[in-house]
Amino acid sequence: MNIFQVFLEAFRAMSMNRLRAGLTMLGIIIGVGAVVLMLAIGESVREDINRRISAMGSNVMVIFPGSSTSNGVRAGRGVVQTLTLQDAQAIGQLPSFSGVAAIVQQPFQVASGTTNWNANVSGVTPEYFSIKDWNTELGSLFGEVEIRSASRVAVIGRTVASNLYGEADPIGQTIRIRNRPFEVIGVLENKGSDLGGGDQDDAVFVPLTTARQQLIRWGQPGSIHYALAQAASASQVQDAIYDASQLLRTRHRVRDDQEDDFTIRDLASIAEAAQGIATALTLLLGAIGSISLLVGGIGIMNIMLVSVTERTREIGIRMALGAKRRDVLLQFLTEAVVICVCGGALGVLFAYLGSLAITKLSPMEVGISMTGIVIAFSFSALIGIFFGLYPAKRAAALKPVEALRYE
Amino acid sequence: MTGQTLMTLTDIKKSYFNAEIETPVLHGINVTINRGEFVAIMGQSGSGKSTLMNILGCLDTPTSGSFVLNGKEVGTLNDNELAQIRNETIGFVFQGFNLLKRMPLVDNVALPLLYAGVSMAEARKRATEKLTQTGLGAFTKRLPNQISGGQQQRVAISRALVCEPALILADEPTGNLDTTTSVEIMNLFTRLNEEQGMSILIVTHEPDVAKYAKRLVRLKDGYVTYDGPVADAHL
Numbered sequence: 082m083n084i085f086q087v088f089l090e091a092f093r094a095m096s097m098n099r100l101r102a103g104l105t106m107l108g109i110i111i112g113v114g115a116v117v118l119m120l121a122i123g124e125s126v127r128e129d130i131n132r133r134i135s136a137m138g139s140n141v142m143v144i145f146p147g148s149s150t151s152n153g154v155r156a157g158r159g160v161v162q163t164l165t166l167q168d169a170q171a172i173g174q175l176p177s178f179s180g181v182a183a184i185v186q187q188p189f190q191v192a193s194g195t196t197n198w199n200a201n202v203s204g205v206t207p208e209y210f211s212i213k214d215w216n217t218e219l220g221s222l223f224g225e226v227e228i229r230s231a232s233r234v235a236v237i238g239r240t241v242a243s244n245l246y247g248e249a250d251p252i253g254q255t256i257r258i259r260n261r262p263f264e265v266i267g268v269l270e271n272k273g274s275d276l277g278g279g280d281q282d283d284a285v286f287v288p289l290t291t292a293r294q295q296l297i298r299w300g301q302p303g304s305i306h307y308a309l310a311q312a313a314s315a316s317q318v319q320d321a322i323y324d325a326s327q328l329l330r331t332r333h334r335v336r337d338d339q340e341d342d343f344t345i346r347d348l349a350s351i352a353e354a355a356q357g358i359a360t361a362l363t364l365l366l367g368a369i370g371s372i373s374l375l376v377g378g379i380g381i382m383n384i385m386l387v388s389v390t391e392r393t394r395e396i397g398i399r400m401a402l403g404a405k406r407r408d409v410l411l412q413f414l415t416e417a418v419v420i421c422v423c424g425g426a427l428g429v430l431f432a433y434l435g436s437l438a439i440t441k442l443s444p445m446e447v448g449i450s451m452t453g454i455v456i457a458f459s460f461s462a463l464i465g466i467f468f469g470l471y472p473a474k475r476a477a478a479l480k481p482v483e484a485l486r487y488e
Numbered sequence: 489m490t491g492q493t494l495m496t497l498t499d500i501k502k503s504y505f506n507a508e509i510e511t512p513v514l515h516g517i518n519v520t521i522n523r524g525e526f527v528a529i530m531g532q533s534g535s536g537k538s539t540l541m542n543i544l545g546c547l548d549t550p551t552s553g554s555f556v557l558n559g560k561e562v563g564t565l566n567d568n569e570l571a572q573i574r575n576e577t578i579g580f581v582f583q584g585f586n587l588l589k590r591m592p593l594v595d596n597v598a599l600p601l602l603y604a605g606v607s608m609a610e611a612r613k614r615a616t617e618k619l620t621q622t623g624l625g626a627f628t629k630r631l632p633n634q635i636s637g638g639q640q641q642r643v644a645i646s647r648a649l650v651c652e653p654a655l656i657l658a659d660e661p662t663g664n665l666d667t668t669t670s671v672e673i674m675n676l677f678t679r680l681n682e683e684q685g686m687s688i689l690i691v692t693h694e695p696d697v698a699k700y701a702k703r704l705v706r707l708k709d710g711y712v713t714y715d716g717p718v719a720d721a722h723l
Binding site (some may be wrong): 116 | 542545547548567568574575576582586588590591599600602603604605607608615647650667719
């Protein structure tokens with residue numbers, strides 16, 4: 082018998098008992114559908130996290146003034162004023178760094194015409210945008226010229242632009258921060274929420290010098306809230322942290338027996354932790370899906386065993402007509418595989434419909450990947466072989482005489 | 489071909505073992521059958537005729553003794569070789585017809601050819617020819633439950649003939665049929681024997697059926713009690 086005939090027989094056997102074949106298949110449909118959909122959800126969560134991580138900038142670390150481990154009274158971050166623009170610039174000169182931005186920030190009421198909005202106003206150096214890999218959607222960013230002249234220009238985030246101007250073009254408009262007019266020169270592209278869920282687009286950026294002189298009256302003239310520093314490469318992150326802390330200790334004249342008066346936090350490690358969670362989530366969801374696939378597989382085995390018993394006489398007739406044990410084995414194995422593969426195909430279809438529904442009904446974007454489909458498909462064929470083999474072997478091991486006599 | 493030896497049974501014994509207890513069923517059968525013979529094997533139930541039929545059909549192997557079929561010693565063959573012999577050399581006809589109920593008649597008849605490795609198209613062509621020969625050419629696409637018992641048995645005979653076997657082995661072929669239909673089926677066997685020289689072996693307990701054969705082998709309690717022309721036997 083060639084493989085085409087074997088498949089024809091399998092379809093014939095299935096069409097003989099459609100309800101049973103359908104119910105058996107349902108187990109596989111649910112199993113495969115669950116695996117594909119769960120993996121897709123896990124994957125989309127991972128992609129979401131990756132997007133947020135890359136939005137933070139790559140190889141980025143944050144340098145705060147104040148120690149996280151000082152004895153006695155602990156100062157919260159930002160309270161001490163030991164970190165200065167000059168510190169940040171010195172770090173920027175280190176070979177292990179490709180860029181450093183200095184930042185001060187404070188929430189203000191931002192007004193334009195009759196509308197107003199509360200936003201976080203940050204005074205930043207131009208490197209900030211390159212480190213965060215953040216470009217304008219409209220207009221342009223400010224540069225060294227605006228820093229030097231302490232111009233009253235502002236680059237606003239998407240959320241602020243929408244709230245103040247709606248659909249209108251904000252470029253060239255004037256916004257008032259602390260009753261001082263600023264010209265809007267750029268609108269930043271949408272960046273979404275950060276890992277903590279905060280809206281990164283709800284922000285206004287002005288040149289650091291302008292902010293220090295006219296908006297944020299705090300501490301020494303040169304002090305900054307924090308610095309965002311980018312290591313030259315991923316492999317240099319640890320070196321960069323060491324170099325920066327040595328430099329800051331020297332500049333701040335910290336004695337050897339004293340602790341750092343600053344904190345360097347490596348965002349890559351936060352990113353790693355987040356990715357670890359995403360991987361664990363994907364595994365967990367995959368495991369839940371796999372259990373339903375396993376249950377479906379056991380259903381197949383159960384039905385195939387019943388089928389072998391019911392068709393004992395048929396097996397006997399086939400053997401009398403010249404079927405070898407291999408033919409009988411192949412026949413029942415093919416039936417199990419056909420049920421599994423058909424169920425797998427329908428399962429993928431249902432997973433696809435499910436992903437469309439989830440994408441429509443929830444903020445998550447779930448896409449079924451080709452790899453997921455291929456894995457689920459080959460997996461369901463394997464399930465068919467694995468759970469079909471034992472019943473098929475039972476069928477093939479029947480003695481012709483006894484099988485023929487079976488009523 | 490007629491006159492040559494088809495099978496030789498030498499001191500065939502068969503016992504069944506149940507929990508180490510031996511139940512002998514055949515006590516040394518010696519029979520030689522030539523090609524072209526039409527033989528009836530008769531016996532009461534319990535005489536061992538079903539067991540002998542299973543051995544002759546290569547569905548079972550004897551406990552001891554030699555069974556040479558078509559020049560081959562069957563006792564030493566493995567499962568696959570036995571399956572091949574059943575496929576190529578023997579055509580089975582059963583009391584209950586034993587057609588596969590979900591298959592159209594043409595596919596039922598074609599099945600042995602598929603196991604012989606013949607292509608689907610060729611197998612269906614030859615199956616249709618056989619069905620036409622037995623007068624069922626119009627019913628090829630029907631399912632077994634859509635035709636009468638006598639027609640089903642003729643389908644089964646077509647299936648037995650499709651691989652051009654050396655021997656037709658029929659087990660109570662008229663057991664499920666009424667008298668008129670039985671006569672038709674037995675006439676068909678007779679024609680196959682006389683016109684095509686087909687060797688036919690019929691296992692039965694009915695004298696009316698046995699009398700269509702030329703030679704009678706009577707079994708009783710596992711022994712051959714008569715082996716000779718049907719005409720001379722007291723049926």
